[in-house]
Amino acid sequence: MKRLPLFCYTLLAILVTAVYLPMIYDKVFFKKIEKTHLFYSPVSQDFIFKEKLVGPVPEEAQGFAVDHHTGIAYKKADGTYVPRIDFEKHLPFIFYKNMEIWGLLPLELNGRAFDKAAIKADRKVMELKSRNIPDKAPVVKFWPLLESNPGQARLVFPEDRFRITDTAMVFINADTNTQDKALTEIYTRALKDKGFRFPARSVNGKFTVLKPFDEGVFLVDADYRVFHLKRVNGMPQVVDTHIPAALKTRHIKVSENKQKEFYGLLLTQDGKVNLLSYDNYGLIPVPIQGYDPDRMDLKLIFNSLYTTAVYSDNTIIRAVAMDNTFTPVRSYVHTMSRATPTTASKIHDFLFPFALKVGVRETDEFTRVSFVPGNWISLGGMALCAVVFFGISVLGRGRRPDAGRLALVALTGIYGLIAVSLVEPDH
């Protein structure tokens, strides 16, 4: 009768301290360091990046690191630090407004001249963050289907939203909060006529009116076939894209862009990324090695000469520069400064043998309970806690602690030491 409550109390104390002690320590001693900004320079034809330095600023970077903000460094892939203005001059397609102010436009690169209009016409960015993949976020599966031909400059939300059930595409009117049977019938019939098999595996679109135009949604059916559905003048326009079902499309990040070159990025079940072309829904594979969509964020930066794929997890950032045919010309791997061990991180590892995190992670929008194990440094902290507990018991109480409690402290470190100390006075 007494053992069970004692066990539950001790376990509860361990769980609560394992959540809050590391969290408080992190809040006091760690700053959130954003990821490194990595680019391919068409000027030097090599990579260049901007990052917040963790720890002391290297001597050779000191003059430059404080150029704009303390601790921010601008560094080339060959290891040389540059001032901020030089950094921007290496990236004229990104900082073209400064190039214009500094009188450097039009500029000539690879035998071609680029003025402001030419630069603007070709530049765009596509992004696929791990946490934004719909199956990694609490997305409400109830979407608007915008009118793609609104007959005016501004897009507006329709007065209905749809869900995909096992048998139909069901529209619910927002004014009455009831099913619109006519629309449901029309759209379900249109999809079935094109061979769509319910239910949908995913519904992919950019569900906002803050975009230049609307390209509708891409529906992945039960057989992994991809259909393009638009609402044109209120009526369905369905196209079977003939994207191979064998690819098992996981997600399409739709990104309407005035260039009308790509609908967006198509992610397959095996983690491969393709550009989805306006040209008959053709797929262009993005040649990125070691990309894991569940851990990494991906950004594609387009300009007139190159496309750069930049992808990163929490510690390592990689990039591949490609020419206009998406053939890799150069790649680069860099361990970000945010991964540098500091005194605070070593003390953290020593103090905490593990941590329980309750909350969202960098790669996920769900509130999850995650177990974060320590490393070999943590073994020292665990041993020290066991010794302290043994010492307190022998010196303070004149007897050895029982083996079970000692083992608990040895395994759970500071959490176990606190927990057994809380119930000790009664023994």
Place this chain on the structure above:
Amino acid sequence: MIAAIFRKEYYKIRWPWLILLLFNLGLMGYIAIATRRLFILDHPEVVWYRVLHLGQIHCEAMMYAPLLSGILIACFQFLPEMWGERFRLSLHLPVSPGYVALSHLFVGLTAYTILACLDLALLSAVTARFFSREGVMVTLVTALPWTLAGAAAYLGGALTLLEPNYRLRAVNLMLAAGVAGLYLNNGMPGSYGPSIALLFLPLALMMLAILLPVLRFRYRRVG
């Protein structure tokens, strides 16, 4: 004997509980009015976009209400028991102290659960009036952790109030605050979905851990 304890607890907390019930009903009424006002001020499709897509929480006013209910029920139930150590009388009944304590907790948890279920049911009804079933579902998954925070507050209140040692009482208060805090993270609406089942574990531990101060109170020692 257990039935007598139930009766005693019922008579002890019924009036304060009714006041809490009225407070909760009033709060749900306020949420209904506030939600309706959202639809008066803007087009329904825009409100749907803000709530179902951008993550605006239309029932945010409810967030800390279960926490308050849990704390107050624990106070109504156990403050009088600890006044002059009256709880000692119950613990000397010819029933195991564990059963006595669990019977008290059963009554308190039932009282709290009725309030929490009523809150969730009314919230569902209000939400279903204005939103589709997806809206109801995401609202429930958002509000359920708040009600678990209330249960943690009740159990934490009991853990704190029943502890005879003042130092441990402070520790138990921190443990209770820590457990309740687990359910009040600011994530996207519905973000607790995959973790809710796992987050019942601290509540189960807490319920059994309460027996420790009870036994300490009864026997002045444990182990």
